[in-house]
Amino acid sequence: xxxxxxxxxxxxxxxxxxxxxxxxxxxxxxxxxxxxxxxxxxxxxxxxxxxxxxxxxxxxxxxxxxxxxxxxxxxxxxxxxxxxxxxxxxxxxxxxxxxxxxxxxxxxxxxxxxxxxxxxxxxxxxxxxxxxxxxxxxxxxxxxxxxxxxxxxxxxxxxxxxxxxxxxxxxxxxxxxxxxxxxxxxxxxxxxxxxxxxxxxxxxxxxxxxxxxxxxxxxxxxxxxxxxxxxxxxxxxxxxxxxxx
Amino acid sequence: xxxxxxxxxxxxxxxxxxxxxxxxxxxxxxxxxxxxxxxxxxxxxxxxxxxxxxxxxxxxxxxxxxxxxxxxxxxxxxxxxxxxxxxxxxxxxxxxxxxxxxxxxxxxxxxxxxxxxxxxxxxxxxxxxxxxxxxxxxxxxxxxxxxxxxxxxxxxxxxxxxxxxxxxxxxxxxxxxxxxxxxxxxxxxxxxxxxxxxxxxxxxxxxxxxxxxxxxxxxxxxxxxxxxxxxxxxxxxxxxxxxxxxxxxxxxx
Numbered sequence: 001x002x003x004x005x006x007x008x009x010x011x012x013x014x015x016x017x018x019x020x021x022x023x024x025x026x027x028x029x030x031x032x033x034x035x036x037x038x039x040x041x042x043x044x045x046x047x048x049x050x051x052x053x054x055x056x057x058x059x060x061x062x063x064x065x066x067x068x069x070x071x072x073x074x075x076x077x078x079x080x081x082x083x084x085x086x087x088x089x090x091x092x093x094x095x096x097x098x099x100x101x102x103x104x105x106x107x108x109x110x111x112x113x114x115x116x117x118x119x120x121x122x123x124x125x126x127x128x129x130x131x132x133x134x135x136x137x138x139x140x141x142x143x144x145x146x147x148x149x150x151x152x153x154x155x156x157x158x159x160x161x162x163x164x165x166x167x168x169x170x171x172x173x174x175x176x177x178x179x180x181x182x183x184x185x186x187x188x189x190x191x192x193x194x195x196x197x198x199x200x201x202x203x204x205x206x207x208x209x210x211x212x213x214x215x216x217x218x219x220x221x222x223x224x225x226x227x228x229x230x231x232x233x234x235x236x237x238x239x240x241x242x243x244x245x
Numbered sequence: 246x247x248x249x250x251x252x253x254x255x256x257x258x259x260x261x262x263x264x265x266x267x268x269x270x271x272x273x274x275x276x277x278x279x280x281x282x283x284x285x286x287x288x289x290x291x292x293x294x295x296x297x298x299x300x301x302x303x304x305x306x307x308x309x310x311x312x313x314x315x316x317x318x319x320x321x322x323x324x325x326x327x328x329x330x331x332x333x334x335x336x337x338x339x340x341x342x343x344x345x346x347x348x349x350x351x352x353x354x355x356x357x358x359x360x361x362x363x364x365x366x367x368x369x370x371x372x373x374x375x376x377x378x379x380x381x382x383x384x385x386x387x388x389x390x391x392x393x394x395x396x397x398x399x400x401x402x403x404x405x406x407x408x409x410x411x412x413x414x415x416x417x418x419x420x421x422x423x424x425x426x427x428x429x430x431x432x433x434x435x436x437x438x439x440x441x442x443x444x445x446x447x448x449x450x451x452x453x454x455x456x457x458x459x460x461x462x463x464x465x466x467x468x469x470x471x472x473x474x475x476x477x478x479x480x481x482x483x484x485x486x487x488x489x490x491x492x493x494x495x496x497x498x
Contacts, residue, residue, distance in 0.1 A: 002354070004349060004354070005350055005353050009346075009350075012335070015338055019337050019380060080329045080331055081334065084333045084396070086301070087299045087327050088323070088351060089319070089322040089323045089351065090350050242300060243302060244301065244302075245263070245302075
């Protein structure tokens with residue numbers, strides 16, 4: 001395995017996005033607009049914004065990276081470039097890490113902008129350190145990248161790929177504790193919620209906003225997010241086949 | 246003759262896709278350092294055969310050795326160049342950005358200056374120097390296929406597997422590419438296996454594999470093929486062999 005191939009892949013993915021400034025503007029700009037709208041909508045009850053805001057700082061990178069990765073890898077599969085790359089001396093891990101690196105970097109920029117806006121202009125109260133919030137956001141982005149890579153194997157077209165977004169992301173969004181506290185759900189649903197990675201994203205973000213210290217609960221949440229990302233990446237890597245029918 | 250194994254040796258090569266047997270027990274060899282043409286109508290199994298050679302095809306039975314190793318062996322990945330029928334380059338990158346990326350994948354340790362000169366060489370070989378900084382999505386179909394071909398030339402592979410590389414190209418450019426193929430064989434000893442469904446391209450090959458419905462009709466030189474079938478062109482020889490096979494089938498029924 002060589003770092004050069006991973007770095008070259010990351011640079012290639014970023015260059016592809018570089019030729020598409022509108023996508024970059026949407027990826028970075030839309031979360032800012034949504035946060036501002038949310039702040040405005042809850043203007044009368046700022047404590048609600050303090051509750052939802054941090055959770056969304058974790059959910060945005062996950063959703064955006066999920067969408068971008070699922071389409072990008074689907075295009076790689078259908079355009080023949082994946083078949084070409086896999087007929088070359090490129091390891092699957094080099095390809096996947098290249099994608100993760102490129103989207104991880106974008107996630108840092110996105111999270112930095114969103115956090116800057118939320119804390120600086122929208123007066124979001126944040127007890128924990130900002131770097132911790134950025135760390136959680138990057139892990140969330142990697143989880144989104146992993147999920148996107150995985151589902152792209154089951155989509156035959158871009159139409160199908162975008163439909164995986166409501167199928168994979170919305171249930172997690174409904175059960176992550178954002179709408180109904182996880183403790184107040186019917187028992188069966190709370191078990192489902194425990195099994196979905198986005199629940200830990202929201203827990204981790206809420207923790208960082210309320211508590212200045214990094215305690216065992218937060219570490220467990222981070223470990224679950226990173227572990228799920230690695231597990232899904234491994235599953236996704238198994239869907240990259242050198243030999244296809 | 247040297248003792249190196251042939252570029253390709255197939256024995257009883259069979260490929261199934263779903264319930265269909267696409268290749269039915271093929272036996273052939275491809276000699277080194279020559280241009281071998283794989284000719285046959287659309288849908289006869291040419292692409293499947295080439296995909297099996299580069300290790301991209303699942304459900305391959307029988308024996309298939311490439312440069313002395315089983316097809317798809319990891320050591321072959323840097324020694325075999327492959328151009329798919331549809332251009333497989335990134336349409337949202339420029340031609341030289343594509344080449345730069347694939348060159349790094351092929352030779353990650355190479356110095357940047359070496360990589361640049363390799364990219365310049367292949368751009369000149371496929372006559373795309375003037376379009377180096379254009380996005381692939383802005384190129385014409387023929388220019389895209391040449392960009393895809395350029396990627397396969399990057400690593401100076403020992404075996405080049407080209408799936409219909411000249412389809413839809415302007416005749417002048419087609420002639421240029423065939424000159425390039427012969428130059429690669431003569432100067433570098435590269436083995437080329439080039440598929441086409443256009444029979445007049447057969448005359449440009451040193452050896453021919455004629456295919457129809459997943460079976461080989463002939464494995465010979467163009468001259469020997471015309472002589473043995475007493476025909477004037479490879480196309481007529483092909484038709485003669487198809488009729489002969491049909492008669493044979495009638496007789497044994």
